[in-house]
Amino acid sequence: MRAGPSLEEIRRHNLGTLLRHVHIGGSMSRAVLAERMGLNRSTILGLVSELGSAGLVREELPRETGRAGRPSLVVRPESDRVYVLAFDVGVDRLAAARIGLGGIFLDRREISMPPGPRNADKVAEALAGSALDMLSTAQHGTHCVGVAAAVRGMVRRPDGLVRAVPYLGWKDEEFGKDLTRRMGLGLPVSVGNEASLGALAEHLRGAGTGCQDLVYLHGDIGIGGGVITGGQLLHGDAGYGGEIGHMVVNPRSGRPCGCGGRGCLEAEAGERALLEAAQRDPSATGREAVRAVVEAADRGDITARAALHDVGDWLGIGVANLINVLNPRTVIFGGTLREVFLGSAAQIRSRINRIALTPSRENLRLRMGELGDDAVLVGAAELAFSEILVGPLETLARAGA
Amino acid sequence: MRAGPSLEEIRRHNLGTLLRHVHIGGSMSRAVLAERMGLNRSTILGLVSELGSAGLVREELPRETGRAGRPSLVVRPESDRVYVLAFDVGVDRLAAARIGLGGIFLDRREISMPPGPRNADKVAEALAGSALDMLSTAQHGTHCVGVAAAVRGMVRRPDGLVRAVPYLGWKDEEFGKDLTRRMGLGLPVSVGNEASLGALAEHLRGAGTGCQDLVYLHGDIGIGGGVITGGQLLHGDAGYGGEIGHMVVNPRSGRPCGCGGRGCLEAEAGERALLEAAQRDPSATGREAVRAVVEAADRGDITARAALHDVGDWLGIGVANLINVLNPRTVIFGGTLREVFLGSAAQIRSRINRIALTPSRENLRLRMGELGDDAVLVGAAELAFSEILVGPLETLARAGA
Numbered sequence: 001m002r003a004g005p006s007l008e009e010i011r012r013h014n015l016g017t018l019l020r021h022v023h024i025g026g027s028m029s030r031a032v033l034a035e036r037m038g039l040n041r042s043t044i045l046g047l048v049s050e051l052g053s054a055g056l057v058r059e060e061l062p063r064e065t066g067r068a069g070r071p072s073l074v075v076r077p078e079s080d081r082v083y084v085l086a087f088d089v090g091v092d093r094l095a096a097a098r099i100g101l102g103g104i105f106l107d108r109r110e111i112s113m114p115p116g117p118r119n120a121d122k123v124a125e126a127l128a129g130s131a132l133d134m135l136s137t138a139q140h141g142t143h144c145v146g147v148a149a150a151v152r153g154m155v156r157r158p159d160g161l162v163r164a165v166p167y168l169g170w171k172d173e174e175f176g177k178d179l180t181r182r183m184g185l186g187l188p189v190s191v192g193n194e195a196s197l198g199a200l201a202e203h204l205r206g207a208g209t210g211c212q213d214l215v216y217l218h219g220d221i222g223i224g225g226g227v228i229t230g231g232q233l234l235h236g237d238a239g240y241g242g243e244i245g246h247m248v249v250n251p252r253s254g255r256p257c258g259c260g261g262r263g264c265l266e267a268e269a270g271e272r273a274l275l276e277a278a279q280r281d282p283s284a285t286g287r288e289a290v291r292a293v294v295e296a297a298d299r300g301d302i303t304a305r306a307a308l309h310d311v312g313d314w315l316g317i318g319v320a321n322l323i324n325v326l327n328p329r330t331v332i333f334g335g336t337l338r339e340v341f342l343g344s345a346a347q348i349r350s351r352i353n354r355i356a357l358t359p360s361r362e363n364l365r366l367r368m369g370e371l372g373d374d375a376v377l378v379g380a381a382e383l384a385f386s387e388i389l390v391g392p393l394e395t396l397a398r399a400g401a
Numbered sequence: 402m403r404a405g406p407s408l409e410e411i412r413r414h415n416l417g418t419l420l421r422h423v424h425i426g427g428s429m430s431r432a433v434l435a436e437r438m439g440l441n442r443s444t445i446l447g448l449v450s451e452l453g454s455a456g457l458v459r460e461e462l463p464r465e466t467g468r469a470g471r472p473s474l475v476v477r478p479e480s481d482r483v484y485v486l487a488f489d490v491g492v493d494r495l496a497a498a499r500i501g502l503g504g505i506f507l508d509r510r511e512i513s514m515p516p517g518p519r520n521a522d523k524v525a526e527a528l529a530g531s532a533l534d535m536l537s538t539a540q541h542g543t544h545c546v547g548v549a550a551a552v553r554g555m556v557r558r559p560d561g562l563v564r565a566v567p568y569l570g571w572k573d574e575e576f577g578k579d580l581t582r583r584m585g586l587g588l589p590v591s592v593g594n595e596a597s598l599g600a601l602a603e604h605l606r607g608a609g610t611g612c613q614d615l616v617y618l619h620g621d622i623g624i625g626g627g628v629i630t631g632g633q634l635l636h637g638d639a640g641y642g643g644e645i646g647h648m649v650v651n652p653r654s655g656r657p658c659g660c661g662g663r664g665c666l667e668a669e670a671g672e673r674a675l676l677e678a679a680q681r682d683p684s685a686t687g688r689e690a691v692r693a694v695v696e697a698a699d700r701g702d703i704t705a706r707a708a709l710h711d712v713g714d715w716l717g718i719g720v721a722n723l724i725n726v727l728n729p730r731t732v733i734f735g736g737t738l739r740e741v742f743l744g745s746a747a748q749i750r751s752r753i754n755r756i757a758l759t760p761s762r763e764n765l766r767l768r769m770g771e772l773g774d775d776a777v778l779v780g781a782a783e784l785a786f787s788e789i790l791v792g793p794l795e796t797l798a799r800a801g802a
Contacts, residue, residue: 001418001421001422001437001438002418002438002439003411003414003415003418003438003439003440003444004406004410004411004412004414004415004418005405005406005411009405010404010405010406011405013404013405014404014405017402017403017404017405020402021402036402037402037403037404038403038404039404043404154758154760154761156760163760164758164759164760212638213637213638225726227726229630229635229636229637229642230633230635230636232631234630234631234635234727235630235631235728236614236630236727236728236729236761237613237614237728237729237730237764238728238760238761238764239728240728240758240760240761241630241726241727241728242726242728243725243726243728243758243761244725244726246725246756246758247722247725247726248650248718248721248722248756249649249652250652250653251650251651251718252651252653252654253653259758261755261756317649317652320649321648321649321722322726324644324645324647324648325626325628325642325643325644325645325648325723325726325727326635326637326642326726327636327637327638327639327640327641327642327643327644328637328638329638354662355647355649355662357555357565357641357644357647357660358565359555359557359564359565359639359641360555360637360639360641360644363638363639
């Protein structure tokens with residue numbers, strides 16, 4: 001337990017907090033900032049001036065106001081000038097984006113790739129290529145202040161070593177270090193788990209806005225999870241928290257799972273399980289295949305309905321267990337679990353009502369992710385922005401501004 | 402997001418932090434405090450003087466030193482002068498203790514009671530009686546600075562409404578308010594869940610000292626749980642987090658559970674399940690009965706061994722799931738699960754090794770609780786101390802010092 005901060009640390013904290021307000025909340029007046037931060041207006045004026053001189057925010061007339069009379073100036077983040085690079089190593093695509101302060105997508109690139117094992121250095125090479133291409137089009141006088149990548153695997157904290165990404169065949173890859181070297185920006189590339197970053201994104205900008213305790217489930221080739229508790233991402237001891245897909249829900253007669261176990265939530269309720277139960281090609285995973293099952297069920301296809309019923313049952317058991325252990329306010333279904341939720345919400349709710357304790361579920365909300373396929377990229381961007389939101393001026397100085 | 406603290410808030414924070422250091426860490430020199438808090442010695446001297454004038458700490462020669470020469474003074478908490486009252490509503494006993502700053506038991510009372518339903522007001526009456534009796538023996542000039550009670554049930558945050566304690570037949574009891582009124586000390590009585598408070602106790606003073614991410618399982622009539630993540634107790638949205646006993650591990654062929662469900666961890670691995678599997682009277686629960694099964698297994702009783710094997714299997718599945726979801730560093734078995742762990746550790750470990758992902762378990766430690774039956778009382782005391790450790794002088798002033 002450390003002592004309280006010095007005056008300089010408080011100033012830095014206040015600059016970071018103000019920047020975070022406009023980064024997450026968008027343009028707002030100094031009066032609103034004063035109220036939200038509990039500071040007087042002259043202190044806010046000083047902070048805004050300092051951030052403005054550094055080129056991080058700008059004061060301007062609001063784009064539109066509903067009121068008559070002269071509108072107040074608003075403080076808005078300099079989205080065009082200060083940005084991060086975010087990468088998402090997906091199952092069948094690599095995505096890279098240049099995202100401005102305030103969470104604005106300024107540029108993006110996607111590279112399709114057939115699913116299957118792939119060397120980490122090839123992936124890093126392709127992502128770095130896209131990123132350097134985007135950087136070359138960025139205007140002079142703009143600044144990249146962070147870089148982060150999301151992978152569908154286990155990432156060690158704090159050093160970012162990628163311990164395992166089963167579908168790519170990765171084991172103990174220094175992916176972040178490799179990207180850092182290839183980018184050559186003097187900025188370390190942070191790496192995070194895709195579902196944890198999806199949880200962060202939905203918490204800050206999506207279906208979980210304003211909610212301090214949520215669980216995010218991300219479906220694609222597997223089922224990933226991210227947990228926000230007390231407003232903070234649950235990391236656990238070494239960063240591996242949230243491996244919800246490998247909670248065993250069917251230990252006695254479960255299906256084999258890619259992890260070597262049996263009866264994991266991912267094995268019972270993942271895309272493959274759904275496609276198999278619906279008597280479709282279980283290797284043709286992906287959003288279209290999942291959507292086809294849901295649409296067939298809507299048209300009355302009995303096999304598709306039974307498949308969604310089964311998968312909904314297992315998802316409901318898994319979610320109910322998480323409700324008992326974590327007492328979230330909101331559970332968010334992202335990735336292809338959005339489609340699955342559309343087709344099996346009744347079954348999921350019915351299981352939750354039978355298993356979750358009444359107090360733990362009485363204020364529960366089940367939601368589909370609002371950020372769609374961008375959730376992971378948005379979360380990676382937030383990871384990349386984290387440093388400038390703690391020490392705005394120092395981070396900008398390091399970025400060469 | 403609020404702005405940084407004022408100078409007055411920093412001073413208060415520093416007083417609270419210094420007091421917390423000696424409360425948790427015991428007597429230590431000003432030099433050690435300066436190092437741990439990152440403050441210079443003159444600031445520490447000022448803080449110690451202020452806490453000393455208030456009667457919260459005292460400087461004295463250490464009781465013993467291993468070194469030659471003149472020893473440094475140490476700052477020690479005024480354990481005899483400043484204390485809290487802690488209550489534990491157990492299955493077959495009520496316990497009350499007067500616990501001094503630094504976590505020293507100054508006095509205690511226990512009341513045995515037959516297990517079974519019991520009116521909340523009778524329990525409050527008995528506990529308040531014990532507490533007032535202890536207060537009457539406390540010396541003049543000593544101060545009670547907080548009161549807290551632990552119950553084996555679900556407690557709403559922040560108001561402390563006891564939503565359910567199944568074995569006592571409680572539902573929506575204003576137990577804390579009732580105790581507050583009966584005590585008449587002008588101090589609100591806080592209420593918490595027994596396993597969450599046990600987790601806090603083992604984290605601060607027991608098998609989880611220094612560990613920021615742990616899971617505590619508490620066995621008695623049921624299985625309760627408490628989770629510490631990032632050094633903080635996991636509360637969830639409304640305080641119901643940690644209901645590990647109602648994680649379903651055997652949905653297809655599970656035993657009926659007291660909650661109305663089937664296949665909950667508590668139903669498969671609780672005391673009743675163990676006694677039934679060992680062909681003993683399942684209604685005669687309690688430490689002696691559990692210990693008898695473990696001892697019989699040690700002597701070679703095949704039925705007892707098989708029972709421990711089964712229960713260890715389910716416990717292992719439950720713990721492995723928690724490892725995948727929460728990535729704790731330490732898992733602590735408390736209450737009668739200490740005995741169960743003694744008799745089934747190999748089975749628990751074997752299940753964990755099969756189910757938990759390798760990175761998530763590679764640094765895992767399985768431990769027995771070190772605080773024994775006192776864990777819950779110690780945790781309740783820490784809940785009662787929480788206010789004085791945030792604002793020492795204000796809290797002491799409110800307590801009439």
